[in-house]
Amino acid sequence: MAVSTTTGAPAGGASGAGALITTAFLTLFIMAAGVAVSVALAFAVYSAISVVLPYYKLLNAVLVMILGVSACFGYFWGSNRLLDSIYPASGENVAANLTKANAIRPWLFMGPAIIVLGFYLVYPVVNSVVLSFHGPTGENWVGAYNYQWLVRDANFRESLRNNILWLIVVPAAATFFGLVAAALTDRIPWGNVAKSLIFMPMAISFVGASVIWKFIYDYRPAGTEQIGLLNAIVTSLGGDPQAWLTIPFWNNFFLMVVLIWIQTGFAMVILSAALRGIPEETIEAAIIDGASPFQIFYKIKVPQIWGTIAVVWTTITILVLKIFDIVLAMTNGQWGTQVLANYMFDWMFRGLDFGRASTIALVIMVMVVPIMVWNIREARKDMR
Amino acid sequence: MSTAVGQRSGLTWAVNIAVVFLVVAWTLPTLGILVSSFRDKDQLAVSGWWTALTSSERNIVARTAPPDEAVEEDGRWVLQGNVFESGSGRVSAFGVSIQRPGEFAIGESAEMRGGGTATVQENGDYIVTFPEQPEGRRGERLFVTSVEPPKFTTANYETVLFSEGIGQSFVNTLTVTIPATVIPILIAAYAAYALSWMQFPGRAVLLATIVGLIVVPLQMALIPLLRLYNEIGVGKSFIGIWLAHTGFGLPLAVYLLRNYIAGLPREIIESARVDGASDFEIFRKIVLPLSFPALASFAIFQFLWVWNDLLVATVFLGNNEEQLVLTGRLRELLGSRGGNWEILSASAFIAIVVPIVVFFALQRYLVRGLLSGSVKGG
Numbered sequence: 001m002a003v004s005t006t007t008g009a010p011a012g013g014a015s016g017a018g019a020l021i022t023t024a025f026l027t028l029f030i031m032a033a034g035v036a037v038s039v040a041l042a043f044a045v046y047s048a049i050s051v052v053l054p055y056y057k058l059l060n061a062v063l064v065m066i067l068g069v070s071a072c073f074g075y076f077w078g079s080n081r082l083l084d085s086i087y088p089a090s091g092e093n094v095a096a097n098l099t100k101a102n103a104i105r106p107w108l109f110m111g112p113a114i115i116v117l118g119f120y121l122v123y124p125v126v127n128s129v130v131l132s133f134h135g136p137t138g139e140n141w142v143g144a145y146n147y148q149w150l151v152r153d154a155n156f157r158e159s160l161r162n163n164i165l166w167l168i169v170v171p172a173a174a175t176f177f178g179l180v181a182a183a184l185t186d187r188i189p190w191g192n193v194a195k196s197l198i199f200m201p202m203a204i205s206f207v208g209a210s211v212i213w214k215f216i217y218d219y220r221p222a223g224t225e226q227i228g229l230l231n232a233i234v235t236s237l238g239g240d241p242q243a244w245l246t247i248p249f250w251n252n253f254f255l256m257v258v259l260i261w262i263q264t265g266f267a268m269v270i271l272s273a274a275l276r277g278i279p280e281e282t283i284e285a286a287i288i289d290g291a292s293p294f295q296i297f298y299k300i301k302v303p304q305i306w307g308t309i310a311v312v313w314t315t316i317t318i319l320v321l322k323i324f325d326i327v328l329a330m331t332n333g334q335w336g337t338q339v340l341a342n343y344m345f346d347w348m349f350r351g352l353d354f355g356r357a358s359t360i361a362l363v364i365m366v367m368v369v370p371i372m373v374w375n376i377r378e379a380r381k382d383m384r
Numbered sequence: 385m386s387t388a389v390g391q392r393s394g395l396t397w398a399v400n401i402a403v404v405f406l407v408v409a410w411t412l413p414t415l416g417i418l419v420s421s422f423r424d425k426d427q428l429a430v431s432g433w434w435t436a437l438t439s440s441e442r443n444i445v446a447r448t449a450p451p452d453e454a455v456e457e458d459g460r461w462v463l464q465g466n467v468f469e470s471g472s473g474r475v476s477a478f479g480v481s482i483q484r485p486g487e488f489a490i491g492e493s494a495e496m497r498g499g500g501t502a503t504v505q506e507n508g509d510y511i512v513t514f515p516e517q518p519e520g521r522r523g524e525r526l527f528v529t530s531v532e533p534p535k536f537t538t539a540n541y542e543t544v545l546f547s548e549g550i551g552q553s554f555v556n557t558l559t560v561t562i563p564a565t566v567i568p569i570l571i572a573a574y575a576a577y578a579l580s581w582m583q584f585p586g587r588a589v590l591l592a593t594i595v596g597l598i599v600v601p602l603q604m605a606l607i608p609l610l611r612l613y614n615e616i617g618v619g620k621s622f623i624g625i626w627l628a629h630t631g632f633g634l635p636l637a638v639y640l641l642r643n644y645i646a647g648l649p650r651e652i653i654e655s656a657r658v659d660g661a662s663d664f665e666i667f668r669k670i671v672l673p674l675s676f677p678a679l680a681s682f683a684i685f686q687f688l689w690v691w692n693d694l695l696v697a698t699v700f701l702g703n704n705e706e707q708l709v710l711t712g713r714l715r716e717l718l719g720s721r722g723g724n725w726e727i728l729s730a731s732a733f734i735a736i737v738v739p740i741v742v743f744f745a746l747q748r749y750l751v752r753g754l755l756s757g758s759v760k761g762g
Contacts, residue, residue, distance in 0.1 A: 061559040068563050068626065072570050072639070080664040089662070091564060099470035105663055106584035113575035114590075120605060120631025121597045127608035138611060163604060177406075187396075196747065198410045202660050204694030204736045207711045211718060211732040212413045215420070227725070229416060261410065264755065273755050274757045293395060300405050319690050322601050325694045329715050331572045345695075354607050361603040379595040379639075380588075 009151070011078070023100070027107045034079030034108070042071035072112070079108045119239045125365065131358035146359040156360070158336060159343040162252055163367075166323060166339065169253065171316040173260045175309060178267020182275055183297055195272070199265030206262070206325030213258045214330055219243040250338045255337055258326050263319070267312045274308035275301060314371050321367055340364050414736075417729045424535035425726035439531045441476065441659070443485050446526045448510065451518035461514040463500070467528045468508040477529040478504040485527035498524050540730040550723075550731050552705060553713040556690060559622055560709055564629035564690045565683055569631065571680065572637030573645075577667045579638070580646035581653055581749065591642070597635040605632070606699050613700070620707065625700040632696065633686045640685075643756055644678035645671055681753025684746050688739050710735040 046067055053059065083104055087097035113204055135142050150156050185191035193231065201209065218228030222241050226232040231241040245251050286300045303307075312316050324341035331337045344360040347353050419435045446467035454461040467475065467551065477486035480494045480502060488494045494502045498520070500512040506624045509525060545551040578584070579591055618624040648671065656666050672679075694711040701707040708716070714728075714735050722729045743750065 016486065058555060058559075061555075064622065065559075065563045065566075068623075069566050069570065072567055076570075076574055076664075078686040080662075084662070089660075102582075102663075103584070106582040106587075109574040109578035109582065109663075109667075110590070112571045113638060116571065116627070117594070117597060118630045120628060121600050121635070123612075124605035124608040125600060128604050131607060138607075180402075181406055184399050184406070187399050188403060191403070194407050196744070197407050199747070200414070200740065200743065201410065203688055203739040205412070205694070205711050205714075205739070207690070207694050207714045208732050208736040209719075211714060211728050212417050214718070215416055215729065216413055218725070225430055225432070227428070227430070229412070229432065229434070232432050232434075261413070265409070269751055269754055273751075318599050322603065323714075324603075325711075328694070329718055341601075341603055341695075348607060348699075354611070358607050361601065361607070364601045365604050368599050368601055371563055372596050375599060376592050376595050380592060 023103050027104045030079050030082050030086075030104065031108060031111045033082060034075045035112075037078055038071040038074035041074065044069040075112065076109070079111075082103070083108060085088055115214075128358045128361055128365070131354055132362055133302070134355045136351075136353040137357055140354065146355045149356065150359055150363070155338060155343060158162075159333075159338045159360075160339045160363075162336075162338060163321065163323075163340050166256060166259075166320045167317060169256050170259050170263070170320045170323075171313045173256070174263035175267045175312050177260065177264040178269075178312065179271050179302075181264060181268040182272035185343065186272060186275060195265075195268065198268055201262045202265045207329045208256075209258050209262055210326050210329035213254075214245075214262070217244040219255060237293070245331050245337075246335045251331065251335055251337055255326055255330055258330070259320065259323060263316050267316065270308060270312050271305065274305040278304050287314050318368060318371055321364055408725055415574055415731050420725055422536045422538065422541075423731035424537055424724070425540065425724075427532065427535060428726050428729075429683045432732060437534055437595045439533050442530050442532055444528050444530055446510075446528055448502070448512055448523035448526060450523050450663075451500075451514070451520040454512075454514060454516070454518055461517050463510075463512040463514075463518075463523075465510055466508045466556050467504065467510055467526055468530070473508050474531045475504055475506055475508055475528050476531045478502075479527040480524070482525075482527060496503045496524055500524070502526060504528065507679065523628075540726045541734070544727055544730045544734065545702055548717065548727060548731065549705060549708070549713060550710070550734050553708050554734065556701075556707060557709045557711075560625055560629075560697065561687060561690045563622075563626045564633075565686045567626060568630040568633045568686060569683055572634055572641050572682070573672065573675070574667065575638050576641035576645050577663075577671055579642050581666075581671075582663060594635050594638050598639060600635075602632060602695060608693075620700060620702040622701075622707075625696060628700050629686075629690050629693070633689065637686070640682050640753060640756060641675065641678050645675055648674055677752060678747060678756070680749040681756070684742065684750045685753055687742060691739050744750050 046063065049063060050060070083101055087101040087104075089101070091097075131138050132146055133141060133143060181195075185194045185198075188194070204212070216229045217227075217231075219231055219241055220226050221226070222235075226235055226241055230244060235241055244254050277291060282300055282304065283296060286296050293301070310354075322341050323339055324345065327333055327337055327339050327342045328345065333339070333342050340360055340363060344357050344364070347360060348357040351357070416433050419436050419697075420428055423433065423436055426442075427436075427440050430442065445466070449463050451463065454463045456462075467473075467478075469706050475490055477484040477489055478494070479487040481487070481494050488504075490504055490506050492503065496502050496512065498514075498518060499516075500514045500518065502510060502512045504510045504526065508528070508530075512524075545554075578586060605628075607688070613619060613624055652670060652674075655667060656670055661669070692711065694715060697709045697712055701709065714731055717728055717731055
């Protein structure tokens with residue numbers, strides 16, 4: 001089906017199909033040779049050096065690192081050299097050689113990416129589907145059993161409910177706070193400093209954020225001094241201290257706060273850029289017409305950045321679908337806070353049932369698919 | 385912008401206050417951990433971090449010297465000593481029963497059950513006088529409310545770095561992060577160049593596939609790869625996790641870099657071609673240097689993502705001293721040291737300090753990367 005877009009059939013009159021096969025074969029050969037030689041060289045150097053040098057963990061890591069990166073570069077350099085020596089850009093058949101080399105070279109450039117993507121993303125998707133029809137060890141075929149189990153499983157329903165709650169609350173709240181922060185910080189002289197500080201949680205890991213927020217939710221029995229900020233505020237207002245993370249249903253929201261805290265900065269940065277991109281004239285016109293600042297914001301600015309709001313929303317949505325670390329670190333799914341990704345992890349490591357875990361993973365995948373399709377459409381529109 | 389708005393000072397004030405409120409709300413949680421990590425662990429356990437700069441009150445229980453040791457003075461029997469074991473401190477109140485530990489102010493006389501009269505001074509010195517010679521080997525209890533000045537220390541950091549294994553985990557995280565950041569960039573840059581400036585069949589389909597792969601959830605990949613790794617003998621190794629992170633980061637890397645590289649001026653690349661440069665040379669000598677901003681943006685993304693990752697490390701690395709990364713260690717400490725906030729706060733801060741420094745130093749590139757990924761024409 002692939003039709004070569006390069007001009008001119010190779011001289012010598014070989015048939016199109018034959019030339020294509022030769023090209024494909026040669027491409028694979030050069031790629032394999034490039035990978036083999038560079039990896040072998042890296043290994044040889046590694047063994048040679050580790051004989052001479054004593055073993056230190058850090059030293060070893062640095063060495064492996066340098067060699068890994070060199071092997072990677074070595075592949076690109078070596079495979080290109082090989083191609084150039086097979087089809088030299090000089091001598092009698094320059095034109096034909098260039099044409100042939102140009103048909104092969106893109107694949108040498110793309111090669112590692114295609115292999116890695118195929119191996120780490122495409123194959124697993126296919127394999128997960130297969131595994132979901134198999135038992136715990138992934139060996140015996142069980143048909144739709146895992147799916148039937150899933151439908152009846154109360155924990156799965158709880159996870160799904162919580163995930164949907166997360167999906168509704170977190171993207172909405174993060175986008176809202178981000179929009180407010182973007183609109184406000186754009187109007188004040190120290191806005192950039194404020195932005196940096198609101199953006200900062202982006203750099204903090206989910207586990208780190210979990211520690212930070214668990215400290216805020218910390219609970220001591222009534223009567224003793226509260227060292228968690230939230231309970232200290234509650235008691236100073238005359239309330240009773242609560243073990244926030246164990247209050248069914250509402251504890252989900254206390255977990256969501258962590259992700260909202262992290263993602264607001266992301267939403268703010270992107271929306272702020274979009275707000276700045278709004279044509280001046282539309283705002284000036286509104287001011288002349290006597291619109292109030294709030295009217296300008298809601299009726300003039302926000303409608304013009306709907307596209308960007310949608311992008312922010314979907315990006316956070318994808319993140320929320322996969323939310324795992326926060327739940328694992330803060331409650332590990334107890335007290336009714338289970339989510340799909342953590343439930344899948346549970347079945348994978350504690351339940352040791354690869355079939356069920358794969359089925360849960362597929363549910364997450366299915367929820368992502370609409371966004372995936374939309375993304376591809378948008379990207380293709382862009383490229384035209 | 386909005387000049388008419390700026391003139392209304394009331395609104396400007398409201399905006400300033402609102403932003404102050406947002407900034408405080410967004411930085412306070414981190415500040416709490418930072419302050420706590422430097423506090424004395426006894427103070428940390430009994431008072432909120434927001435009181436770190438004020439003196440804290442602490443109830444301590446001291447025991448007087450044994451009554452046998454009382455000496456006679458002017459017809460009375462007297463016991464003397466200091467309530468503080470270390471000999472220094474400040475007393476604000478004292479008491480002789482556990483129900484009312486702060487009943488008496490310093491200098492007042494309190495009747496003790498053993499028949500004596502106790503007085504405690506501010507510096508902790510106590511005098512117990514008895515009308516008759518007391519007996520007994522066991523001193524009586526004195527309840528003292530002591531006021532302690534704020535104490536700050538780096539002891540928590542020393543503890544977690546050297547005896548809680550955070551130091552080792554720090555090295556492990558570095559070992560995972562650096563190659564897992566560099567390798568995908570190299571692979572992605574070549575692919576992005578091919579997708580932007582080379583003609584080959586199937587290019588559009590390939591690009592669409594890569595865009596689709598950006599959102600594939602990691603969870604899909606874990607089990608198949610774990611099985612595959614065990615089968616081919618990669619097991620739980622650093623090479624395994626480098627490649628895993630490379631795979632998971634690659635779609636976004638190719639997409640971001642392609643957006644940038646495709647936007648480079650056509651004339652530069654065409655004229656290099658006319659001059660007889662091969663694609664390999666064009667890439668290395670022209671495209672790579674020109675794409676530095678895009679490479680830097682992705683490098684920061686990937687660095688933050690790998691450094692902060694917990695899931696991939698938990699699945700593809702072991703749970704042992706040699707391989708446990710910072711996030712994994714932190715999670716473990718949350719389980720095993722749940723109430724020891726001096727350990728948790730110091731560990732958390734060590735885990736987040738590197739990404740935060742990288743973030744503040746290279747924020748420009750990060751923002752640019754974010755925008756090129758999501759705002760049209762950014």
